[in-house]
Amino acid sequence: MDIGFLGMGRMGRPMARNIARAGYDVTVWNRSPGKAASVVDSGASEAPDLSAVLHKSVVVSSLADDRAFADSVLSTSSLRAAKHGSVHVNLATVSPGMSAEAEAALNEKGVSYVAAPVFGRPEVAEAGELTVVAAGDAGAIDEVAPLFDVIGRRTWRVGDDAKQANTVKILGNYLIANAIQAMAEATTVAEKVGGSPELLMEVMNDSLFPGRVYGGYGKMISQRRYEPAGFRLALGLKDVRLALSQAREAQLGLPFGSVLEDLFLDALAHGQADQDWCSITEATRRRAGLAGE
Amino acid sequence: MDIGFLGMGRMGRPMARNIARAGYDVTVWNRSPGKAASVVDSGASEAPDLSAVLHKSVVVSSLADDRAFADSVLSTSSLRAAKHGSVHVNLATVSPGMSAEAEAALNEKGVSYVAAPVFGRPEVAEAGELTVVAAGDAGAIDEVAPLFDVIGRRTWRVGDDAKQANTVKILGNYLIANAIQAMAEATTVAEKVGGSPELLMEVMNDSLFPGRVYGGYGKMISQRRYEPAGFRLALGLKDVRLALSQAREAQLGLPFGSVLEDLFLDALAHGQADQDWCSITEATRRRAGLAGE
Amino acid sequence: MDIGFLGMGRMGRPMARNIARAGYDVTVWNRSPGKAASVVDSGASEAPDLSAVLHKSVVVSSLADDRAFADSVLSTSSLRAAKHGSVHVNLATVSPGMSAEAEAALNEKGVSYVAAPVFGRPEVAEAGELTVVAAGDAGAIDEVAPLFDVIGRRTWRVGDDAKQANTVKILGNYLIANAIQAMAEATTVAEKVGGSPELLMEVMNDSLFPGRVYGGYGKMISQRRYEPAGFRLALGLKDVRLALSQAREAQLGLPFGSVLEDLFLDALAHGQADQDWCSITEATRRRAGLAGE
Amino acid sequence: MDIGFLGMGRMGRPMARNIARAGYDVTVWNRSPGKAASVVDSGASEAPDLSAVLHKSVVVSSLADDRAFADSVLSTSSLRAAKHGSVHVNLATVSPGMSAEAEAALNEKGVSYVAAPVFGRPEVAEAGELTVVAAGDAGAIDEVAPLFDVIGRRTWRVGDDAKQANTVKILGNYLIANAIQAMAEATTVAEKVGGSPELLMEVMNDSLFPGRVYGGYGKMISQRRYEPAGFRLALGLKDVRLALSQAREAQLGLPFGSVLEDLFLDALAHGQADQDWCSITEATRRRAGLAGE
Known part of the structure; x- marks a missing residue:
């Protein structure tokens, strides 16, 4: 060959x-x-x-x-x-x-x-x-x-x-984006009620959610460490929108996807385009009046 | 002892x-x-x-x-x-x-x-x-x-x-509920664009998302097999609401959580209380005009 | 008598x-x-x-x-x-x-x-x-x-x-809360694209939406004048929740209502409990990175 | 001239x-x-x-x-x-x-x-x-x-x-779409708790919300009369998206707007493109398990 x-x-x-x-x-x-x-x-x-x-x-x-x-x-x-x-x-x-x-x-x-x-x-x-x-x-x-x-x-x-392979890839990224926001919410609840976000994510990665997505992002989110970016937030929004536009063209609304798009916009409006995409976490925190970095 | x-x-x-x-x-x-x-x-x-x-x-x-x-x-x-x-x-x-x-x-x-x-x-x-x-x-x-x-x-x-241990448990269930809805959306996109929801979830469980949550629920969701219930939908809503009420009392809105509550209500209104909680998938499908079981 | x-x-x-x-x-x-x-x-x-x-x-x-x-x-x-x-x-x-x-x-x-x-x-x-x-x-x-x-x-x-009269009253307040958020979004778009929020609301009140709700709140929102409070934000949330709880008990999700609850929480977390309830406008503005008052 | x-x-x-x-x-x-x-x-x-x-x-x-x-x-x-x-x-x-x-x-x-x-x-x-x-x-x-x-x-x-005039027009339509969904939710609550949606909208139009928008659409929605269409649902979605795309380009998320887009998609997926746009009401009703027309 x-x-x-x-x-x-x-x-x-x-x-x-x-x-x-x-x-x-x-x-x-x-x-x-x-x-x-x-x-x-x-x-x-x-x-x-x-x-x-x-x-x-x-x-x-x-x-x-x-x-x-x-x-x-x-x-x-x-x-x-x-x-x-x-x-x-x-x-x-x-x-x-x-x-x-x-x-x-x-x-x-x-x-x-x-x-x-x-x-x-x-x-x-x-x-x-x-x-x-x-x-x-x-x-x-x-x-x-x-x-x-x-x-x-x-x-x-x-x-x-051929395009089905690309759809799988995009949906993989879509699932990661969803997991990021889920972790953002869970860790912010933990913080608000006096628990430890880091410990929470360690327990989760050890029990329910093994693997690098929950492990790696769980650590970054609970430590609020968004730089250097493994995957830039602006690119993350592009991928979420690829999933959304495929869905919308098929007259399918994505309840979480629409929420994600707004959270990414919020992050962009706060200058986070070049941070790692898991920094959308800050949007949820800001809305709860939690101090920025 | x-x-x-x-x-x-x-x-x-x-x-x-x-x-x-x-x-x-x-x-x-x-x-x-x-x-x-x-x-x-x-x-x-x-x-x-x-x-x-x-x-x-x-x-x-x-x-x-x-x-x-x-x-x-x-x-x-x-x-x-x-x-x-x-x-x-x-x-x-x-x-x-x-x-x-x-x-x-x-x-x-x-x-x-x-x-x-x-x-x-x-x-x-x-x-x-x-x-x-x-x-x-x-x-x-x-x-x-x-x-x-x-x-x-x-x-x-x-x-x-003591209550911090229970909070961790509830947030664990909250993360599962979020993962379920994320999978519901991804598999429905796959279906709408002519892909295979089952294959999608197999790939995901093999690559990005190892473990029983994505493995087990990914299979149930992509095959739309909601009975017998491992965890009843009505109980699932109760746990999601425990996370929501902890958050709301702390003046913290949960963007995904609020969407989840509505999806669970939709499922209850369609008689799914005794199905497995991953059957909230059907709410997303119904909204896209996809035929029921 | x-x-x-x-x-x-x-x-x-x-x-x-x-x-x-x-x-x-x-x-x-x-x-x-x-x-x-x-x-x-x-x-x-x-x-x-x-x-x-x-x-x-x-x-x-x-x-x-x-x-x-x-x-x-x-x-x-x-x-x-x-x-x-x-x-x-x-x-x-x-x-x-x-x-x-x-x-x-x-x-x-x-x-x-x-x-x-x-x-x-x-x-x-x-x-x-x-x-x-x-x-x-x-x-x-x-x-x-x-x-x-x-x-x-x-x-x-x-x-x-008897309770039907109270339901009508609560739904009236619910409609006002929805109108407030709609005006918040429209005026913020106007501001972002270089138009005049005040003029927008004057035109609306003169044409499509006569009456005191759009007139009065339209003025307060477009001028961002939230004090003194005609109706306190904390009480507004109470009324929105009365509508939501009636709906949820009947297994009815309110798509706008759930969003409203989160916006009110956002406002409470930013110390707006005693401002007029139309100050939920600031939640939408903050998310877009617009400077506070 | x-x-x-x-x-x-x-x-x-x-x-x-x-x-x-x-x-x-x-x-x-x-x-x-x-x-x-x-x-x-x-x-x-x-x-x-x-x-x-x-x-x-x-x-x-x-x-x-x-x-x-x-x-x-x-x-x-x-x-x-x-x-x-x-x-x-x-x-x-x-x-x-x-x-x-x-x-x-x-x-x-x-x-x-x-x-x-x-x-x-x-x-x-x-x-x-x-x-x-x-x-x-x-x-x-x-x-x-x-x-x-x-x-x-x-x-x-x-x-x-020049374009500011068009923006005002589009935001006017956006406000109407929001009012429609607000009325859809309020009337569905009324129906679910045993009240009269029609009477509710009459009271509202007589008191808080005078004018043709709440009057006309209030009647259509509470009577669920969507044909003939005064304004086609498919065109309504186009206008809502004009507002959304102006906002999104300016990094402004519209909390209600994103929800509206999903409701319109739901309606399209259920064959309502040629009904009046106030028929998005049916999306909220369907989700609550209420029988179709």
């Missing part, structure tokens, strides 16, 4: 390194230069230009957002460079709509499209322990499945409609 | 059995007769009447609710029967207010009060793997700590104010 | 004066002395004690709240003093539950009970232009209808179940 | 008739033919084509929505036909964004733009009793003020930024 890899960001680099170390022939490219060194050290080669990567039989991308993906992969020149019969694997968190658009545009050029967003932070990517959620053409997924085994601990296949 | 044990319900029986099997001298009592057989088989003896149990140096109770507890433990005759210098351990989920009242009334009789609600279902109690959250007089907790080691995998001590 | 009148407060005095001036024989009483002078000047006489008023064939009360009413009218001694065959007219805003209780207790003593809460401020009472909402025994209402014609511009009869 | 009038809809016709009857020289045009007869009978003449109207020194438009307005007035050919030094008066309810765009485009052609949305239904337009809210170039408003006196009972001037 001759692999091109686009995007040398915080997630792209460790995933590309793992693929190169597993012995695959990997050619990498990043829009801004100087990011690929550690990947080249792991055995990859760097492409002279974008089209050199797009010619490969398997192209993997890990780009920042819808716009970066569309610019690099779906522009007229990029679509012209794409190789008939190849497979494009999109590991990034893009919107379901973008994924559907990519699937249509690439299929028209004879390219199979696989949406494969991942769950896990950079350190999990480093360890090759990501969870991969894949959807798209079944034969194409079979073909690239060995790559998923390299970067992840497990691959979930959710059908042949 | 000479132990009296009140309450042979679905949780009380396995806890009492484990204590008896561990070699303690246990005398049990239950208001309605014929429930103690399996506990007696494990080595306990059955008391002729309530006061025989209340005379013990350590009295453990696991009673259904505030009222059952107050009737059995705080009535004038029961308080008279209580032994000066003894310890009362309340394993049940009672309200923080009830716990505070019990602490005052028992202390006045020279009895120490320990609130020690537990996390875990009957099968977890059977396995001696409960999580115990204890608060109250520190010396009394030290004294009964060996019993907690018998019934649980871990004991969390949250201070010397 | 021989009339006893209890309660010489801001509403009671002008109503009693108007009845005395209309030529009725009125005996008044107030718990704390020195309030009745202006009513006596209008031709009323002052009773030596409460029971002298309760002996009359028509007793009219205008007392502060549920408790003041129950203390003065429903105590054992007051019920003993009540005259068989008499009519009690309660002009105050009490809860529907209190009204139902009074109806039962008085009927048992052979006294007819008419709930007749009024709409209008003290100056409207002074002018004899109140709106009276009456419910209770039809014959009793017929009997006291001439009094309603003296104090009001119009009497609405809403049936023979 | 030589007037061109675009749009012979339910509002445009009576307004154009009144202007013609007042002695002005009016030339009318409508995209689909056969609508202008009654206006021609009142003394207007019909234009052979759109550009004949756009050449006039004062052009008045009353078109269905943003799109109809942009197509007829802001297309390249229409802008070319516009007369330098003329005034365009837009009587329709368009979005503030559309108004700002029109102002810029017309000004560039030397045309003054006046946004002048009106409050009132067709019968009010017929009577020349509309309320006009005007914003834009002050000199231009002075020039066309006599026309506003013909069609309306009063003109409110809200500054020289």
Whole structure:
């Protein structure tokens, strides 16, 4: 398998390194230069230009957002460079709509499209322990499945409609946002009645809610430690709105989702755009007259 | 340690059995007769009447609710029967207010009060793997700590104010209710956009949200299987309201909590009081025009 | 008609004066002395004690709240003093539950009970232009209808179940609270986009929303003038909760009502209990990061 | 004044008739033919084509929505036909964004733009009793003020930024939507506790809430009469969203507005798009388990 890899960001680099170390022939490219060194050290080669990567039989991308993906992969020149019969694997968190658009545009050029967003932070990517959620053409997924085994601990296949993988990813983030607000409320009650928010979240993580979401955010929320941001609040609102807009287009109101949107707006209006998204906690605290940080 | 044990319900029986099997001298009592057989088989003896149990140096109770507890433990005759210098351990989920009242009334009789609600279902109690959250007089907790080691995998001590243990328990249930509604919304979005709610919840439980809450309720919600009820919806509303009333008395609004109260009312108005509380899911579905069961 | 009148407060005095001036024989009483002078000047006489008023064939009360009413009218001694065959007219805003209780207790003593809460401020009472909402025994209402014609511009009869009149009054206040929040949101949008909140509310009051509610509160809200309080915020919350509790007991969630409760709590937590209830406006403004007064 | 009038809809016709009857020289045009007869009978003449109207020194438009307005007035050919030094008066309810765009485009052609949305239904337009809210170039408003006196009972001037007039109109509709939901909740409480929703709304309209909004919608809501639609629910949601999107862009959450959006979605999901917008009442009723129509 001759692999091109686009995007040398915080997630792209460790995933590309793992693929190169597993012995695959990997050619990498990043829009801004100087990011690929550690990947080249792991055995990859760097492409002279974008089209050199797009010619490969398997192209993997890990780009920042819808716009970066569309610019690099779906522009007229990029679509012209794409190789008939190849497979494009999109590991990034893009919107379901973008994924559907990519699937249509690439299929028209004879390219199979696989949406494969991942769950896990950079350190999990480093360890090759990501969870991969894949959807798209079944034969194409079979073909690239060995790559998923390299970067992840497990691959979930959710059908042949590519955008469903992105929906799962967005709903995952939506569930995290909901858990954050639930913890914000519980810890604020604890504080108000004279209990210990930190101890509360430790007990919860030890008993009812194991895992990193309640563990990590529970600690940040109960200690009110919102910087440095693991995931910026402004981006968090974008993801919550992706869930909301999918729902609203389907004439489905989300009772918690509408409340979340207002809480995020409250946080933005108080200058928290660059804090971690779990700092929406402060909106609930402010409303109760609790002093700011 | 000479132990009296009140309450042979679905949780009380396995806890009492484990204590008896561990070699303690246990005398049990239950208001309605014929429930103690399996506990007696494990080595306990059955008391002729309530006061025989209340005379013990350590009295453990696991009673259904505030009222059952107050009737059995705080009535004038029961308080008279209580032994000066003894310890009362309340394993049940009672309200923080009830716990505070019990602490005052028992202390006045020279009895120490320990609130020690537990996390875990009957099968977890059977396995001696409960999580115990204890608060109250520190010396009394030290004294009964060996019993907690018998019934649980871990004991969390949250201070010397008894009602704080009950607050932790109630906030735990509050977090579960929030998680249920979050899952209700995410699975309904998935359904509306043509995805698989079941697969979504499997992926979530495998990646972001390990553990029994997201695992068990995720399955029930995505399969819309609400009977038999593990926890009745009407009781769920009672617990959500305990969290809300604590918050409201402290002039703290709970954005999600207020929404939850309305969703539970919607469910009650549709005859779901005896279904599992995760059936509040149907309120969100009905509002989107999705057909009932 | 021989009339006893209890309660010489801001509403009671002008109503009693108007009845005395209309030529009725009125005996008044107030718990704390020195309030009745202006009513006596209008031709009323002052009773030596409460029971002298309760002996009359028509007793009219205008007392502060549920408790003041129950203390003065429903105590054992007051019920003993009540005259068989008499009519009690309660002009105050009490809860529907209190009204139902009074109806039962008085009927048992052979006294007819008419709930007749009024709409209008003290100056409207002074002018004899109140709106009276009456419910209770039809014959009793017929009997006291001439009094309603003296104090009001119009009497609405809403049936023979006394508490229904109180429900109408509470729902009237509930509608005002909703209008206040609607105006709070509209004026804050206007402010945020560079328009004039005051002009907005003037246009509205001149076109879509004539009348004193939108006129008076529209001015206070758009000018953010919350003192002196016409109706204290803490009392406003009490009335909103009367509507909410009636609804919730009937398994009816109030989408706006639940939001209102949280906004009132927010205001209380920010020390606004003694401001006019339309100052809940500040909660919406604070959430948008707008500076306080 | 030589007037061109675009749009012979339910509002445009009576307004154009009144202007013609007042002695002005009016030339009318409508995209689909056969609508202008009654206006021609009142003394207007019909234009052979759109550009004949756009050449006039004062052009008045009353078109269905943003799109109809942009197509007829802001297309390249229409802008070319516009007369330098003329005034365009837009009587329709368009979005503030559309108004700002029109102002810029017309000004560039030397045309003054006046946004002048009106409050009132067709019968009010017929009577020349509309309320006009005007914003834009002050000199231009002075020039066309006599026309506003013909069609309306009063003109409110809200500054020289055209879009502010549209914002006032949208916030007016927003206030109506809020009043509708408030009435929906109050009447449903009344019904649930055995009172009369109709009588409640009559009392309210007679006392606290005079005017057509509470009068008309109060009657429709309490009688649950939603057809024929005076204002379609789907259009109502569009207007509520115009208010919400203005607010959200300004980082202002609208607590009631977010709830309204969900209630409208609920109604849409239940097939109510073509009912009157006050039928969102049914969402609250359904949630309480009350039987449908």
